[in-house]
Amino acid sequence: MLTLLAVIIGFLYASSIYMFLRRSIVKLVLGIVFLSHATNLLLFVTGGLRSGEPAFTAEDGTVDLAAVSDPLPQALILTAIVIGLGITAFSLVLVYRFHQETGTVDLDEMAEQDKP
Amino acid sequence: MLFLPVILPLAAIVLLLFTYRMKRLQQWISIISMSAITVQAVMIMNRVVLDGPFAAQAGGWPAPFGITFTADLLSAILLLATGVLSLIVTVYSIGFMDDTRKTAGFWILIHGLVTGVNGSFLTGDIFNLYVWFEVMLISSFVLVTLGAERKQLHGAIKYVVLNLIGSVIFLTAIGLMYGQTGTLNMADLALRLRESEHTGLINSSLMLFFIAFGIKAAVFPFYFWLPASYPTPPVAITAFFAGTLTKVGVYVILRFYNLFVVTDLATWQIIVMIVAGVTMVSGVLMAASSYDIRKILSFHIISQIGYMIMGVGIATVLGLAGAIYFIVHNMLSKTATFLAAGLIYKYLGSYDLKALGWIYKDYPLLAFLFLLPALSLAGIPPTPGFFGKFFLIYGGFQAGAWTITIVAILVSIITLFSMVKIWNEAIWKKIPDESAARQKNPLPLTSLWATIVMAGLIIALGLLTGYLSGYFLEAGRQLMDVDLYIRTVLH
């Protein structure tokens, strides 16, 4: 499972960098989305993978450290996802306005237009 | 009480949202809340000076588990400088900003920015720091695009994307750090890193941290977003960004370098020194070749960041004190130059040096308001810029860091050259086209007074350096004393 996740994370990082290197800013935004997903998965892995173990203590209040999974990375991912949502929404609106204003989503073409 | 610098602007945001589109009321709310933040910062400063550093825990959770807020002298100084700065920029904006932007949420966003900046200065938890960074960044994203002019959108794309990549790298580094040490509290982390044996992993995550904060602080290989985006929004916004955003990056580098770099000190020092030197030189050279006031000033921000990073690399009490003094000086002087540039724009309607001229004859006060912070940036005594560079260069020679110190001296000469260029072109030169009757607009009074107060503060900081240097040295000492920080947070 860990190996699989590691490969997925690596793949996500690689594809996000590929997206960053494209010229279209729509793909740039997609690259940001991939990058934040990759990081969220990385955070998830750092807590250690334990299948089927909730992050709760037993009914009688005893804590078996070997049996509970670390709740903190999940809280961190939750926060990061919420922030990611806001940022993705903002960048999509930004790209939309950019397209409206310039009629293109290509940064080089935009720079061409601005030349006197 | 340590949470108030964050709660006050948040409460102001709530009020501003409820009074949406009531222009005058919003201005008054902003002025009152910014004054309250400043007063609060003075109170924190007072307590730190009297009793030493102190910490507060959120939710009543004991230290390594909950979120900690810590104030030592460095945080208190920067908090106070941010408070004063935001108050002045708020007053300046009343006269400067146009109504469309004011009603489109300018006041709300500027409070959001202050929330994020104050939170970053105070927090003692690396994930919480990430959250404050995001609060700050999202506000700044919207401020950069506010008004949505074509130029702004173009600059904003670069700004947004590069800073987002920085944030994600920061988050990755947090993940790696947490995976190795199992803690997020900065004091606890410093404690555990000392005992840790996986130096390779630590160094790689520290390098990720350095890259992430390097992007925020605009140091050498990562600064390209800054000259692309800073000149595009209205100058009041740029002035506020110049005074706060990059300085937060520098603050975090200062803090992290002193707390977490425990192995391979010599290598880290070399890396930091090289970055500092190249940042200084490349920033100032690009400034020397530009002809737009805002562009020149933006490139100067980069060059000045190099000086602060140099203080980090020197890593003696004097070097750190110099870096802290330099941050405060730069927050004031840099913002003041932008504010003055904004006044010049209001007055003559252009930022282009080739179109400007003759301000010295037409409006001597304006000429002075620009000259003072410009001289301060170049480092002429008795302005604070001189003392900042003096501390750094003296510290550099004392620590035996010859190369970087000589580079710093050379760079300050080129800085003087490009300031003189603005002076010659915009202020002393005869108007290029004598026959064209130039339209001279009256200056908004609030903006003028805000700039005058700023100039007064710069003079005061310069003249009082003798009295204040003790505080800055103490701040440097507290910053180096990792055990003091750990004791403050954990007990």
Added chain:
Amino acid sequence: MRSEILKIAALHLKPLLLSLSLILLIRGHNEPGGGFVGGLMAGTAYVLYGMAFGAEKTRQLCMVKPFLLIGLGLLFALVSGLLALLLTGGAIMEGIWFSIPVYGDFAFKLGSPLLFDSGVYLLVAGMLMLVMLSIMEEG
């Protein structure tokens, strides 16, 4: 041209989505759910309505301006953080719990986290409506 099918569907889905979002909000106390998801769902209900009937009608329908929703949400969240400080003199962001006995052993338990979650709910719903409606009006 707006589809009639979408109009009918949006008209009937809106109350369903809104009540489901409230259930999600309250369920978040002990089980998966919470203010964020609930707020997203409530916002979606109005966005769907806006897709079917246009942004103008949606604005008339919700009466409260999105900005006010965001402000209210932030206020709730802020108050929930300060509650402990104001009521018991405890630390900031400390949880406060009430138990209102209803009948016999059955008690209604309330806490400041619910207030915080309601704040998040309002804020997210308001934010979603603000962004989507302004895009719809332009496009």
